[in-house]
Amino acid sequence: MKNITVIGTGYVGLVSGAGLSDFGNKVICADIDKSKIKSLKAGIIPIYEPGLKEVVDRNVNNGRLTFTTDIPQAVRNSDVIFIGVGTPEGKNGEADLTAVFTVAELIGRNLDNYKVICTKSTVPIGTGTNLISIINKNKKQEVKFDYVSNPEFLREGAAVQDFLMPNRIVLGATSKKALQIMQDVYRPLYINETPIIYTDVPTAEMIKYASNAFLALKISYINEIANLCEAVGADVHVVAKAMGSDGRISPKFLHPGPGFGGSCFPKDTKALLSLSNALNEPMKTVEAAIATNDQQKVRMFNKLLNLLDNDIQGKTIAVLGLSFKQMTDDVRESASIVMISKIIDNDGLVNAYDPVAEENMKELYPNINYCSDWQEAVKDADAVVIMTEWHEFRGLDLVKIKLLVKTPIILDTRNILNIKDLITLGFKFDNVGRKSKN
Ligand code: UDX
Secondary structure, three states, X not given: OOEEEEEOOOHHHHHHHHHHHHOOOEEEEEOOOHHHXXXXXXXXXXXXXXXXXXXXHHHHHOOOEEEEOOXXXXXXXXXXXXXXXXXXXXXXXXXXXXXXXXXXXXXXXXXXXXXXXXXXXXXXXXXXXXXXXXXXXXXXXXXXXXXXXXXXXXXXXXXXXXXXXOOOEEEEEOOHHXXXXXXXXXXXXXXXXXXXXXXXXXXXXXXXXXXXXXXXXXXHHHHHHHHHHHHHOOOHHHHHHHHHOOOOXXXXXXXXXXXXXXXXXXXXXXXXXXXXHHOOOOOHHHHHHHHHHHHHHHHHHHHHHHHOOOXXXXXXXXXXXXXXXXXXXXXXXXXXXXXXXXXXXXXXXXXXXXXXXXXXXXXXXXXXXXXXXXXXXXXXXXXXXEOOOOHHHHOOOHHHHHHHOOOXXXXXXXXOOOXXXXXXXXXXXXXXXXXXXX
């Protein structure tokens, strides 16, 4: 078991730090954000992530997990340093690596004996080489280190489970010694025979982008099939089920919807495209997946407009669900942002409700009407739009909605409502790729 520092306490850093301590390592989670570290020390988790608090509490209590803002000290006290800071989208779609480079300088300056420096953040292919040279340039002593690329594959909302029971671990390293150390870091998984892929650094970096872009492609593909289903009168759910029964295709990530969002797919597809263009190896498939996704988000608004006979001015729309998917409070690149902005641009009014994402959406739209439950949101609404597949929306009481709304119009962008019930109750409705005519 190792002494580990994880730099960055966002979704990736915090879940990784907590998970690594659960594996028996001694972990320091370090961040420059004083208020975040203060909260964590007080037992408050700054993000909504099911199960994370339990893992953090358990390991804080057994002394294996601590928090600090003193990154230099944390670096000096560790055998393995994980970089888990953000790599947001830059101006031209490329990944902004400012934070990762700053951390590398800091690690270099504080390198006092052999360590493994491991990147978890999603960084463009080739970044490992740059980080190695930054660390070397900033070294104050002639000490050796090894570099490892260990990309994360954590789904928000299921990140703890994904960390503790991953499908695979990818380790791209500059030496055998580093790989042995990483095996020790992931000892319980190594013993469990979780597939571990050992490779070089650029291949590991590529695996991350190739995986995320492929899943994004899959979603854009099924969304286009759904749109075509609408045109030909087919049911995309039956199509997806039959497609998914083919082992070569697999049933996962074939759920049509309002377009993918979140902190990964939109950013990673753009970063891959930007890199491929820069290297003069254009990726038309990824380019198309991005364009399809942008269009899918707009298409949802057009469906709403259509349901309202092109008359949205002054109408109140109940938007149920703000996060980019269920089980998270993250609204980054959420399809609901496009929906809300288009409703406002067209002089409609928004009643918004989400079980956990309200505060994050308030930062973008402080002035829409936030409601404390779906009943309040749909009251006197001219139309209801479901944007996130939260469990509580799957079982919506349609009879009650019919009584509360001004007009019985529902757009179900997640295909979670029962079509028969909608027809029986006399709703005017639409969805993605299923029957909508009564
Ligand atoms: C993703 C990857 O799954 C994870 O491995 C990676 O490391 C980080 O990015 P995340 O962004 O948390 O995780 O969410 P995910 O569950 O993959 O969903 C992404 C988006 O795709 C959401 O907006 C979701 O609603 C949408 N989606 C997903 C679909 O529209 N249809 C699907 O079938 C699956």
